[in-house]
Amino acid sequence: MQSITECYRKVSKDCFKFIRSQETSKEKFKNKEKMIKSFLIPISFWINNRTKKSKPYLIGLAGGQGTGKTTISSILKIILTKYFKLNVFKISIDDLYKTRKDRIKLSKKIHPLLMTRGVPGTHDINFISDLLKKINEKRFTQQRLPKFNKAIDDRLKRKSWYLVKKVPDVIIFEGWCVGARAEKNITLKKSINSLERKEDKNLRWRKYVNAQLQTKYKKLFTKLDCLLFLKAGSFKLLQSWRLKQEALLKLNSKNKANSKVMSKNEVLTFMQTYQRVTQNMFKFAPKNSSIVLNLNRNHQIKSIKYNK
Numbered sequence: 636m637q638s639i640t641e642c643y644r645k646v647s648k649d650c651f652k653f654i655r656s657q658e659t660s661k662e663k664f665k666n667k668e669k670m671i672k673s674f675l676i677p678i679s680f681w682i683n684n685r686t687k688k689s690k691p692y693l694i695g696l697a698g699g700q701g702t703g704k705t706t707i708s709s710i711l712k713i714i715l716t717k718y719f720k721l722n723v724f725k726i727s728i729d730d731l732y733k734t735r736k737d738r739i740k741l742s743k744k745i746h747p748l749l750m751t752r753g754v755p756g757t758h759d760i761n762f763i764s765d766l767l768k769k770i771n772e773k774r775f776t777q778q779r780l781p782k783f784n785k786a787i788d789d790r791l792k793r794k795s796w797y798l799v800k801k802v803p804d805v806i807i808f809e810g811w812c813v814g815a816r817a818e819k820n821i822t823l824k825k826s827i828n829s830l831e832r833k834e835d836k837n838l839r840w841r842k843y844v845n846a847q848l849q850t851k852y853k854k855l856f857t858k859l860d861c862l863l864f865l866k867a868g869s870f871k872l873l874q875s876w877r878l879k880q881e882a883l884l885k886l887n888s889k890n891k892a893n894s895k896v897m898s899k900n901e902v903l904t905f906m907q908t909y910q911r912v913t914q915n916m917f918k919f920a921p922k923n924s925s926i927v928l929n930l931n932r933n934h935q936i937k938s939i940k941y942n943k
Contacts, residue, residue, distance in 0.1 A: 639680070643676060646714050646718050649717055650714070653709055654667055654706070657706055662879065662883070665935060671714075677939075678711065682805065685860070685861070686721065686804055688804070691770060691802060691806045692806070693859050693861075694863065695808050695856065695861070695862040696708050697809070697811065697812070697815070697862060697865065697920060698866070699909075700880070700909060700913075701873055701876025702865040702867055703930075704727070707928070721805050724797075725806075726780060726797060726809075728809070728813055729752075730782050731760055731780075732757060732758055732759075733758065734790050735789045738750050738751075738752065741757070745843050746839050746843060748830075748834055749840065751908055752788065754812075755847040762780050764854075765778070766778055766799065770802050775802050777800045778798075778799050779796040779799075780799065781793075781796050781797075808859070813859075814862045814916075814920060815856075815912050816923070817848035817853065818845055820842070820845070824838065827911055827914070830907035844912070848912075861925035861943075862920070862924045862926075863924060863926045863928065864921060864928065866917075866920075867930050868931075868932065870913060873906070874906055878899060878903075925943045926939060926940070
């Protein structure tokens with residue numbers, strides 16, 4: 636307990652500073668002291684105990700849209716860096732989205748729904764795979780990885796990308812479908828929402844997404860050393876959180892004229908593309924995760940379960 640108290644004393648100022656940067660006048664974080672001291676610091680001790688200097692400890696952090704992945708992964712990075720003196724590289728699977736140009740090609744070749752960023756198959760996961768390969772082969776010098784701007788729905792210019800200068804002690808790889816598993820093909824036949832019924836009558840889109848999970852994504856996710864899963868109560872709850880997230884994106888968008896920020900109806904339609912994989916993760920991710928962080932309706936961590 637003493638070490639947790641000491642850690643909290645050393646990291647709380649930086650953690651609160653980050654949290655303030657994420658707040659708006661209408662949306663304030665509640666119980667942040669408890670979140671940090673009771674949950675995120677103990678998880679950081681758990682992670683630190685498993686790191687090895689010989690190779691990076693690869694953490695997957697998953698959860699549906701709006702569950703707070705960015706906030707939680709950022710605070711974990713602060714704690715691991717400031718208190719444990721670890722070199723931490725954090726990246727979201729969202730940063731690996733294919734460019735608009737590439738998604739246009741994909742939508743024409745495979746299915747129009749693949750123009751919409753989000754589902755497996757709309758990322759270029761070769762970036763993270765190449766990073767891990769170079770590190771494991773001991774030939775790493777430095778590497779750039781992309782950054783994606785959702786407000787313009789496209790990748791930023793290369794000069795704005797992440798630059799990994801040396802081999803990290805810890806890599807935090809966060810994203811809504813990190814660790815997701817493919818379905819059995821037979822379960823793909825039944826449509827689960829109006830988007831699938833109207834736009835994917837021949838199942839071509841969902842079969843393509845599922846095939847990506849069975850192959851490239853599976854190969855990448857098997858390299859995770861652990862998976863942390865943020866578990867929300869329902870998909871409907873995720874929809875309400877995602878709407879708040881989009882409102883914040885709109886508020887923070889500098890170039891509102893060219894912004895790709897979505898309306899309420901666009902968000903709800905957009906989330907239907909996520910629904911199948913998200914609901915499948917509700918079923919299986921809690922069993923396959925090292926740590927499950929249970930969230931209440933107010934977006935707060937209410938309990939944690941350590942599985943391994």
